[in-house]
Amino acid sequence: MPSLESLAAFWSGPVVATNLIVFFSLFGALLLGLLVGYERSYRGRAAGMRTYGLVCMGSAALTVIAGYPGDWYGGQVMIGPGVDPTRVIQGIVTGIGFLGAGVIMKEGFNISGLTTAASIWATSVIGVLVGVGFYLSAMLLALMSAACMIGVPKLASRLPSRQAIAIVMRFKEGAAPSEQRLRDAALKRGYEIASGSISIAVQHGKTEWHFVAVAYSKSSGAPISELAKDMSQVEGLESFHLSHARN
Numbered sequence: 134m135p136s137l138e139s140l141a142a143f144w145s146g147p148v149v150a151t152n153l154i155v156f157f158s159l160f161g162a163l164l165l166g167l168l169v170g171y172e173r174s175y176r177g178r179a180a181g182m183r184t185y186g187l188v189c190m191g192s193a194a195l196t197v198i199a200g201y202p203g204d205w206y207g208g209q210v211m212i213g214p215g216v217d218p219t220r221v222i223q224g225i226v227t228g229i230g231f232l233g234a235g236v237i238m239k240e241g242f243n244i245s246g247l248t249t250a251a252s253i254w255a256t257s258v259i260g261v262l263v264g265v266g267f268y269l270s271a272m273l274l275a276l277m278s279a280a281c282m283i284g285v286p287k288l289a290s291r292l293p294s295r296q297a298i299a300i301v302m303r304f305k306e307g308a309a310p311s312e313q314r315l316r317d318a319a320l321k322r323g324y325e326i327a328s329g330s331i332s333i334a335v336q337h338g339k340t341e342w343h344f345v346a347v348a349y350s351k352s353s354g355a356p357i358s359e360l361a362k363d364m365s366q367v368e369g370l371e372s373f374h375l376s377h378a379r380n
Contacts, residue, residue, distance in 0.1 A: 143266050143268060144268075145207065148204050148207055148266070148267075149269060151201045151204045152268075152269035152270045153269075154197065155194065155198060155201075155262075155267060155270040156270060156273050158196075159190050159194055159270070159273060160277070161193070162189045162190045162192070162193035163186050163189065163277055163281065166182075166186040166187070166188065166189025167182045167186045167281075167285065169185050169189070170183070170184060170185030171289070171292065181248075181289065182285045182288075183248045183281055183286070184247045184248050184251045186281045186285065187248070187252055187281055187282075188251050188254065188255070190255065190274065190278070191251075191254055191255040191257075191258040191274075194258050194262060194270065194274055195222065195226065195258055198261075198267060198270070199219065204266075205265040205267075206265060206266045207266045222261050225257055225260070225261060226257060226261075229253060229254050237250050248282065252278065252282060255274070256278070259271050259274050259275050293350070293351055295348045295349065295354070296347070297327070297345055297346070297347045297378040298324070298346045298347075298354075298357060298360065298375055298376070298377060298378060299343075299377070299378040300342075300343070300345070300346055300373070300374070301342070301343050301373060301374040301375075302342045302370060302373050303340075303341045303371045303372045304339060304341070304369050304370055304371055305339065305369050305370070306337070306339050307338060308368075308369030308371075309340060310342065310369070312331070315344075322355040322359075322360065322363065323348055323355055324346035324347060324348050324349070324353075324354055325346065325347055325349060326344050326345070326347075327344070327345040327347050330343075330344045330345040331343070331344040332344070339371070345378050357377070361373075
């Protein structure tokens with residue numbers, strides 16, 4: 134049974150100091166991850182600020198604790214010969230990565246589950262921190278992860294952003310739309326067709342267009358309900374599907 138001295142070692146001065154170093158690394162990684170994620174979110178991409186923030190923060194946690202193996206397990210030598218904890222950590226992170234991939238769903242241009250996958254992966258890092266005895270860092274990472282998932286959407290709603298709409302247009306047989314006409318129509322409604330997003334399929338003489346329209350600014354793009362009304366009046370259009378191209 135562990136003695137009180139061995140338990141107190143997990144909260145000793147040197148170990149707590151190391152935990153503080155880990156905290157500042159986590160905080161810096163979170164800010165930088167949010168910065169990169171905002172750029173992707175602003176451009177209408179699926180992975181946004183929460184996903185980038187969680188992944189960057191978790192990666193920093195695993196990297197920084199690797200530099201302080203002397204403070205693992207409260208600085209007490211508890212590792213037997215031939216045992217390498219870093220290999221265990223590698224296996225955990227890899228395995229959880231496959232688990233997270235299972236919750237990501239993709240349908241056309243729409244991707245869902247990215248933030249859930251990132252939060253699962255970040256939670257595994259919290260478990261690793263607890264396992265090596267960095268309890269303070271584990272609690273800080275848990276609090277910062279929760280704050281990232283709860284608070285970042287509110288922050289993102291106040292920042293300049295651009296709405297992205299995934300559009301599928303199915304035309305009647307013989308109807309062939311012009312790409313320039315589609316671009317001009319999108320422009321009138323405050324959107325631009327994202328470069329490289331257009332794909333065209335033809336089956337039984339019917340043409341089907343897939344593309345993403347990105348608003349020029351947060352206030353320029355017409356609401357998706359108005360776009361649906363406009364779509365219903367397009368000549369030669371048999372059916373269409375509109376959805377927000379976000380996670």
